[in-house]
Amino acid sequence: MQTTKTVRTGPAEPRPKGGRRGWARWMFYSHLWLGVATTGIVLIICVTGVLLNHKRPLGLMPNVQNPKAGELPASLPIAELARRAEGAVPAQVAAAGIDRMDVRPGDGFVKVRFDDRAVHEVTLDLVTGRVLHAGERNDVFLEKLHSGEIFGEQGILLSDLAAVALAILVISGYWLWLYPRSRG
Incomplete structure:
Protein backbone atom coordinates (compact mmCIF):
# COMPACT_ATOMS: atom_id res chain seq x y z
CA MET A 1 0.00 0.00 0.00
CA GLN A 2 1.41 3.33 -1.03
CA THR A 3 0.80 6.51 0.84
CA THR A 4 0.74 9.77 -0.94
CA LYS A 5 1.83 13.06 0.49
CA THR A 6 0.34 16.33 -0.48
CA VAL A 7 2.98 18.82 -1.29
CA ARG A 8 2.17 22.50 -1.49
CA THR A 9 4.02 24.30 -4.16
CA GLY A 10 3.20 27.88 -3.29
CA PRO A 11 3.38 30.04 -0.21
CA ALA A 12 0.84 29.23 2.50
CA GLU A 13 -2.13 31.53 2.60
CA PRO A 14 -1.75 33.91 5.52
CA ARG A 15 -4.56 33.95 8.04
CA PRO A 16 -6.15 37.36 8.23
CA LYS A 17 -5.16 39.22 11.36
CA GLY A 18 -7.04 42.22 12.54
CA GLY A 19 -9.87 43.59 10.48
CA ARG A 20 -13.41 42.42 11.03
CA HIS A 54 -42.59 42.11 46.15
CA LYS A 55 -41.55 43.08 49.69
CA ARG A 56 -45.07 43.87 50.91
CA PRO A 57 -46.68 40.57 49.83
CA LEU A 58 -43.65 38.68 51.16
CA GLY A 59 -44.15 40.33 54.56
CA LEU A 60 -40.80 42.10 54.52
CA MET A 61 -42.37 45.54 54.96
CA PRO A 62 -45.33 46.55 57.11
CA ASN A 63 -48.46 47.78 55.36
CA VAL A 64 -49.42 50.82 57.43
CA GLN A 65 -52.78 52.49 56.87
CA ASN A 66 -53.68 55.96 58.15
CA PRO A 67 -57.38 56.53 57.50
CA LYS A 68 -57.42 60.12 58.80
CA ALA A 69 -54.57 61.73 56.85
CA GLY A 70 -54.29 65.39 57.85
CA GLU A 71 -52.99 68.36 55.94
CA LEU A 72 -49.22 68.98 55.91
CA PRO A 73 -49.44 72.54 57.37
CA ALA A 74 -51.20 71.08 60.43
CA SER A 75 -48.45 68.53 61.09
CA LEU A 76 -46.26 68.47 64.16
CA PRO A 77 -42.68 69.78 63.91
CA ILE A 78 -40.08 67.23 62.77
CA ALA A 79 -38.24 67.47 66.11
CA GLU A 80 -41.43 66.55 68.00
CA LEU A 81 -42.13 63.63 65.68
CA ALA A 82 -38.54 62.40 66.17
CA ARG A 83 -38.94 62.65 69.97
CA ARG A 84 -42.16 60.63 69.87
CA ALA A 85 -40.56 57.98 67.64
CA GLU A 86 -37.64 57.65 70.07
CA GLY A 87 -40.15 57.10 72.86
CA ALA A 88 -41.80 54.26 70.96
CA VAL A 89 -38.69 52.04 70.76
CA PRO A 90 -36.42 50.48 73.39
CA ALA A 91 -33.75 52.80 74.84
CA GLN A 92 -30.84 51.01 73.13
CA VAL A 93 -32.55 51.48 69.74
CA ALA A 94 -33.18 55.17 70.41
CA ALA A 95 -29.55 55.55 71.55
CA ALA A 96 -28.39 54.32 68.11
CA GLY A 97 -29.89 57.49 66.65
CA ILE A 98 -32.21 58.24 63.77
CA ASP A 99 -30.93 57.22 60.35
CA ARG A 100 -33.65 58.87 58.26
CA MET A 101 -37.16 60.24 58.29
CA ASP A 102 -39.43 59.59 55.32
CA VAL A 103 -42.28 62.10 55.31
CA ARG A 104 -45.31 61.05 53.25
CA PRO A 105 -47.78 63.97 53.25
CA GLY A 106 -50.23 62.23 50.91
CA ASP A 107 -50.55 59.33 53.36
CA GLY A 108 -50.39 61.60 56.41
CA PHE A 109 -47.49 59.85 58.13
CA VAL A 110 -43.75 59.90 58.67
CA LYS A 111 -41.53 56.81 58.85
CA VAL A 112 -38.64 57.20 61.28
CA ARG A 113 -35.86 54.65 60.70
CA PHE A 114 -33.25 54.07 63.38
CA ASP A 115 -29.58 53.29 62.82
CA ASP A 116 -29.54 50.18 65.01
CA ARG A 117 -28.37 46.76 63.85
CA ALA A 118 -31.89 45.33 63.46
CA VAL A 119 -33.13 48.55 61.76
CA HIS A 120 -36.25 49.49 63.71
CA GLU A 121 -38.81 51.81 62.20
CA VAL A 122 -41.63 53.79 63.75
CA THR A 123 -44.50 55.16 61.66
CA LEU A 124 -46.28 58.20 63.12
CA ASP A 125 -49.34 60.21 62.12
CA LEU A 126 -48.05 63.62 60.97
CA VAL A 127 -50.76 65.66 62.66
CA THR A 128 -51.39 63.81 65.94
CA GLY A 129 -48.03 62.12 66.43
CA ARG A 130 -49.85 58.86 67.19
CA VAL A 131 -47.72 55.73 66.67
CA LEU A 132 -49.22 53.73 63.81
CA HIS A 133 -46.56 51.01 63.72
CA ALA A 134 -43.28 50.18 65.45
CA GLY A 135 -41.01 47.28 64.62
CA GLU A 136 -38.10 45.93 62.61
CA ARG A 137 -37.78 46.48 58.87
CA ASN A 138 -36.94 43.12 57.35
CA ASP A 139 -36.29 44.51 53.87
CA VAL A 140 -33.40 46.81 54.76
CA PHE A 141 -30.83 44.01 54.46
CA LEU A 142 -32.09 43.32 50.92
Whole structure:
Protein backbone atom coordinates (compact mmCIF):
# COMPACT_ATOMS: atom_id res chain seq x y z
CA MET A 1 0.00 0.00 0.00
CA GLN A 2 1.41 3.33 -1.03
CA THR A 3 0.80 6.51 0.84
CA THR A 4 0.74 9.77 -0.94
CA LYS A 5 1.83 13.06 0.49
CA THR A 6 0.34 16.33 -0.48
CA VAL A 7 2.98 18.82 -1.29
CA ARG A 8 2.17 22.50 -1.49
CA THR A 9 4.02 24.30 -4.16
CA GLY A 10 3.20 27.88 -3.29
CA PRO A 11 3.38 30.04 -0.21
CA ALA A 12 0.84 29.23 2.50
CA GLU A 13 -2.13 31.53 2.60
CA PRO A 14 -1.75 33.91 5.52
CA ARG A 15 -4.56 33.95 8.04
CA PRO A 16 -6.15 37.36 8.23
CA LYS A 17 -5.16 39.22 11.36
CA GLY A 18 -7.04 42.22 12.54
CA GLY A 19 -9.87 43.59 10.48
CA ARG A 20 -13.41 42.42 11.03
CA ARG A 21 -12.40 38.90 12.05
CA GLY A 22 -9.95 40.15 14.69
CA TRP A 23 -12.54 42.58 16.02
CA ALA A 24 -15.12 39.80 16.24
CA ARG A 25 -12.71 37.53 18.12
CA TRP A 26 -11.79 40.36 20.55
CA MET A 27 -15.49 41.14 21.09
CA PHE A 28 -16.32 37.48 21.71
CA TYR A 29 -13.63 36.98 24.37
CA SER A 30 -14.31 40.34 26.00
CA HIS A 31 -18.00 39.49 26.20
CA LEU A 32 -17.26 36.02 27.55
CA TRP A 33 -14.84 37.04 30.32
CA LEU A 34 -16.75 40.16 31.36
CA GLY A 35 -19.81 37.94 31.70
CA VAL A 36 -17.93 35.35 33.74
CA ALA A 37 -16.41 38.01 36.00
CA THR A 38 -19.69 39.79 36.79
CA THR A 39 -22.14 36.89 36.88
CA GLY A 40 -22.31 36.61 40.68
CA ILE A 41 -22.83 40.31 41.28
CA VAL A 42 -25.46 40.60 38.56
CA LEU A 43 -27.33 37.56 39.92
CA ILE A 44 -27.41 39.11 43.44
CA ILE A 45 -28.74 42.37 42.01
CA CYS A 46 -31.39 40.48 39.99
CA VAL A 47 -32.63 38.30 42.86
CA THR A 48 -32.70 41.11 45.43
CA GLY A 49 -34.44 43.39 42.92
CA VAL A 50 -37.25 40.86 42.42
CA LEU A 51 -37.59 40.37 46.20
CA LEU A 52 -37.72 44.14 46.76
CA ASN A 53 -40.42 44.49 44.11
CA HIS A 54 -42.59 42.11 46.15
CA LYS A 55 -41.55 43.08 49.69
CA ARG A 56 -45.07 43.87 50.91
CA PRO A 57 -46.68 40.57 49.83
CA LEU A 58 -43.65 38.68 51.16
CA GLY A 59 -44.15 40.33 54.56
CA LEU A 60 -40.80 42.10 54.52
CA MET A 61 -42.37 45.54 54.96
CA PRO A 62 -45.33 46.55 57.11
CA ASN A 63 -48.46 47.78 55.36
CA VAL A 64 -49.42 50.82 57.43
CA GLN A 65 -52.78 52.49 56.87
CA ASN A 66 -53.68 55.96 58.15
CA PRO A 67 -57.38 56.53 57.50
CA LYS A 68 -57.42 60.12 58.80
CA ALA A 69 -54.57 61.73 56.85
CA GLY A 70 -54.29 65.39 57.85
CA GLU A 71 -52.99 68.36 55.94
CA LEU A 72 -49.22 68.98 55.91
CA PRO A 73 -49.44 72.54 57.37
CA ALA A 74 -51.20 71.08 60.43
CA SER A 75 -48.45 68.53 61.09
CA LEU A 76 -46.26 68.47 64.16
CA PRO A 77 -42.68 69.78 63.91
CA ILE A 78 -40.08 67.23 62.77
CA ALA A 79 -38.24 67.47 66.11
CA GLU A 80 -41.43 66.55 68.00
CA LEU A 81 -42.13 63.63 65.68
CA ALA A 82 -38.54 62.40 66.17
CA ARG A 83 -38.94 62.65 69.97
CA ARG A 84 -42.16 60.63 69.87
CA ALA A 85 -40.56 57.98 67.64
CA GLU A 86 -37.64 57.65 70.07
CA GLY A 87 -40.15 57.10 72.86
CA ALA A 88 -41.80 54.26 70.96
CA VAL A 89 -38.69 52.04 70.76
CA PRO A 90 -36.42 50.48 73.39
CA ALA A 91 -33.75 52.80 74.84
CA GLN A 92 -30.84 51.01 73.13
CA VAL A 93 -32.55 51.48 69.74
CA ALA A 94 -33.18 55.17 70.41
CA ALA A 95 -29.55 55.55 71.55
CA ALA A 96 -28.39 54.32 68.11
CA GLY A 97 -29.89 57.49 66.65
CA ILE A 98 -32.21 58.24 63.77
CA ASP A 99 -30.93 57.22 60.35
CA ARG A 100 -33.65 58.87 58.26
CA MET A 101 -37.16 60.24 58.29
CA ASP A 102 -39.43 59.59 55.32
CA VAL A 103 -42.28 62.10 55.31
CA ARG A 104 -45.31 61.05 53.25
CA PRO A 105 -47.78 63.97 53.25
CA GLY A 106 -50.23 62.23 50.91
CA ASP A 107 -50.55 59.33 53.36
CA GLY A 108 -50.39 61.60 56.41
CA PHE A 109 -47.49 59.85 58.13
CA VAL A 110 -43.75 59.90 58.67
CA LYS A 111 -41.53 56.81 58.85
CA VAL A 112 -38.64 57.20 61.28
CA ARG A 113 -35.86 54.65 60.70
CA PHE A 114 -33.25 54.07 63.38
CA ASP A 115 -29.58 53.29 62.82
CA ASP A 116 -29.54 50.18 65.01
CA ARG A 117 -28.37 46.76 63.85
CA ALA A 118 -31.89 45.33 63.46
CA VAL A 119 -33.13 48.55 61.76
CA HIS A 120 -36.25 49.49 63.71
CA GLU A 121 -38.81 51.81 62.20
CA VAL A 122 -41.63 53.79 63.75
CA THR A 123 -44.50 55.16 61.66
CA LEU A 124 -46.28 58.20 63.12
CA ASP A 125 -49.34 60.21 62.12
CA LEU A 126 -48.05 63.62 60.97
CA VAL A 127 -50.76 65.66 62.66
CA THR A 128 -51.39 63.81 65.94
CA GLY A 129 -48.03 62.12 66.43
CA ARG A 130 -49.85 58.86 67.19
CA VAL A 131 -47.72 55.73 66.67
CA LEU A 132 -49.22 53.73 63.81
CA HIS A 133 -46.56 51.01 63.72
CA ALA A 134 -43.28 50.18 65.45
CA GLY A 135 -41.01 47.28 64.62
CA GLU A 136 -38.10 45.93 62.61
CA ARG A 137 -37.78 46.48 58.87
CA ASN A 138 -36.94 43.12 57.35
CA ASP A 139 -36.29 44.51 53.87
CA VAL A 140 -33.40 46.81 54.76
CA PHE A 141 -30.83 44.01 54.46
CA LEU A 142 -32.09 43.32 50.92
CA GLU A 143 -31.97 47.03 50.03
CA LYS A 144 -28.39 47.32 51.25
CA LEU A 145 -27.34 44.11 49.49
CA HIS A 146 -29.05 45.22 46.28
CA SER A 147 -27.30 48.60 46.24
CA GLY A 148 -23.98 47.25 47.52
CA GLU A 149 -24.25 49.53 50.56
CA ILE A 150 -23.83 46.54 52.87
CA PHE A 151 -20.16 46.37 51.79
CA GLY A 152 -19.51 50.11 52.24
CA GLU A 153 -18.38 52.61 49.61
CA GLN A 154 -16.54 49.94 47.62
CA GLY A 155 -19.71 47.84 47.51
CA ILE A 156 -21.70 50.70 46.01
CA LEU A 157 -19.00 51.22 43.38
CA LEU A 158 -18.98 47.46 42.69
CA SER A 159 -22.75 47.55 42.16
CA ASP A 160 -22.31 50.49 39.77
CA LEU A 161 -19.55 48.59 37.96
CA ALA A 162 -21.85 45.57 37.61
CA ALA A 163 -24.53 47.81 36.07
CA VAL A 164 -22.04 49.20 33.54
CA ALA A 165 -20.78 45.66 32.81
CA LEU A 166 -24.36 44.49 32.25
CA ALA A 167 -24.93 47.31 29.76
CA ILE A 168 -21.71 46.39 27.93
CA LEU A 169 -22.73 42.72 27.91
CA VAL A 170 -26.12 43.55 26.39
CA ILE A 171 -24.57 45.73 23.68
CA SER A 172 -21.77 43.29 22.86
CA GLY A 173 -24.22 40.37 22.95
CA TYR A 174 -26.40 42.03 20.37
CA TRP A 175 -23.32 42.81 18.28
CA LEU A 176 -22.15 39.20 18.46
CA TRP A 177 -25.61 38.05 17.43
CA LEU A 178 -25.95 40.55 14.56
CA TYR A 179 -22.37 40.35 13.24
CA PRO A 180 -22.67 36.93 11.51
CA ARG A 181 -25.99 37.99 9.97
CA SER A 182 -24.53 41.21 8.59
CA ARG A 183 -21.85 39.34 6.65
CA GLY A 184 -24.11 37.50 4.53
